Amino acid sequence: MSAEGQESGDGQSLKNDLIAAIPSLRAFAISICGNSDRADDLVQETLVKAWGSLGSFSEGTNLTAWLFTILRNIYYSEFRRRRRETPDPDGEIAARLVAPESQNAHMEFLDFREALQKLPLDQREALILVAAQGMSYEEAAEICGCAPGTMKSRVNRARNRLAELMSDPGTRGEAGEARPAALTQAGQD
Amino acid sequence: MSATSKDPADFKEPIRERGVLLSVRRTIPRGEIGPPQKIMTSQIEDSMVKNNPENAVARAQSTEDQLRAETRHFAGSLQRSMGVFTAGLPTGAGASLHNGAGALDTGASLCSPRQKKDRPREVHFGDAIGKELQNLYDDLVAQPIPERFLNLLNQLEKNVVSSGLSSSAPGEKE
Numbered sequence: 001m002s003a004e005g006q007e008s009g010d011g012q013s014l015k016n017d018l019i020a021a022i023p024s025l026r027a028f029a030i031s032i033c034g035n036s037d038r039a040d041d042l043v044q045e046t047l048v049k050a051w052g053s054l055g056s057f058s059e060g061t062n063l064t065a066w067l068f069t070i071l072r073n074i075y076y077s078e079f080r081r082r083r084r085e086t087p088d089p090d091g092e093i094a095a096r097l098v099a100p101e102s103q104n105a106h107m108e109f110l111d112f113r114e115a116l117q118k119l120p121l122d123q124r125e126a127l128i129l130v131a132a133q134g135m136s137y138e139e140a141a142e143i144c145g146c147a148p149g150t151m152k153s154r155v156n157r158a159r160n161r162l163a164e165l166m167s168d169p170g171t172r173g174e175a176g177e178a179r180p181a182a183l184t185q186a187g188q189d
Numbered sequence: 190m191s192a193t194s195k196d197p198a199d200f201k202e203p204i205r206e207r208g209v210l211l212s213v214r215r216t217i218p219r220g221e222i223g224p225p226q227k228i229m230t231s232q233i234e235d236s237m238v239k240n241n242p243e244n245a246v247a248r249a250q251s252t253e254d255q256l257r258a259e260t261r262h263f264a265g266s267l268q269r270s271m272g273v274f275t276a277g278l279p280t281g282a283g284a285s286l287h288n289g290a291g292a293l294d295t296g297a298s299l300c301s302p303r304q305k306k307d308r309p310r311e312v313h314f315g316d317a318i319g320k321e322l323q324n325l326y327d328d329l330v331a332q333p334i335p336e337r338f339l340n341l342l343n344q345l346e347k348n349v350v351s352s353g354l355s356s357s358a359p360g361e362k363e
Contacts, residue, residue: 015342022338027329044341051345112321131319132326162318 014054018047021064024133029071031128034117042078046071062139069143072125079121115165119158126154127162 025046029039049070050057057066116124122144129140130151141151 012346015346018342019334019339022334023330023332026332026334027326030329031326040335040337043338047338047341048345051342112325116322116325127322128326132322159318166318 017063018050018067021067022047024064025067025071028068028125028128028133029075031116031132032072032075032121032125042071042075045074049074065135065139065143068129068133072143112162112166115162118165119161123154123158123161126151127158130155131159 022043026039026043029042030036033039033042046067050067057063119127125144126140129135129143130137137148137151141148144151
């Protein structure tokens with residue numbers, strides 16, 4: 001294991017780098033899963049996996065981006081596993097994890113955190129990585145395994161959707177592409 | 190059989206009554222329509238509108254109203270698109286029109302008074318979202334690192350942690 005070979009100064013340096021990355025890693029985890037306990041479990045698993053896979057980490061590259069990629073992979077693996085294992089014939093659990101479009105029609109004003117959690121997962125993580133973490137579209141795209149153009153599109157859609165969720169009914173029609181019919185009338189008043 | 194013979198009789202009666210109105214339209218040729226006929230036509234149209242709102246006259250009137258409404262809508266959307274167009278201009282092009290002091294960062298703020306009236310929320314919420322998101326994220330980042338992570342890294346550094354931990358499920362705690 002490469003960690004065994006870095007028990008001296010390199011190991012200490014790497015440990016300090018990992019400690020320095022924990023706040024961002026934790027913030028990202030909380031943002032995508034919406035639960036601090038679960039986020040801490042994700043971070044813990046990420047640290048263990050990262051420590052065990054230090055051989056695959058290229059020196060000089062972005063450690064935070066590498067850790068984000070590991071955390072995201074763990075989260076998605078867990079997400080898929082739970083979806084397979086948990087009987088969810090009506091899609092209720094999946095609907096809770098990936099923002100339901102149908103519920104949006106009933107919302108008039110939301111707390112920002114709540115609105116953020118209503119975003120689809122791919123849009124939420126894109127917005128967090130680019131707008132909050134300050135990564136470039138290219139970095140965020142590499143973490144999410146998509147093209148930079150896709151990342152731009154996700155960020156734009158996320159911003160529009162958030163604007164729609166946070167706005168009053170009168171602005172819903174302009175903010176996003178999804179325009180609930182029930183609110184269209186209200187928007188014209 | 191008696192029931193079927195009654196049906197045509199019942200059906201003929203209203204036709205005979207309606208024939209008064211229908212015969213006016215049939216017997217007067219269009220070429221002879223003059224001023225008196227116009228009055229008659231308008232009376233017929235009024236009665237038709239009152240009696241049957243789904244007739245051609247009613248449709249024509251509603252179409253006319255719709256056209257007026259569309260014209261109004263088009264005028265509004267034209268103003269809006271002009272605003273968007275102005276917003277897309279380079280900073281120097283429209284800054285003096287609305288703000289002589291200049292120093293405008295984005296095209297969106299060029300036509301601020303008018304633009305705000307037409308599409309106020311897009312720009313406003315865009316900024317608010319950025320700030321809200323940054324505040325939320327900064328608060329999360331500013332939280333103290335839980336002790337469990339420091340202990341975990343210490344354990345990993347000392348190679349105390351067994352390989353079994355790395356394969357533990359994410360939901361498991363130490």
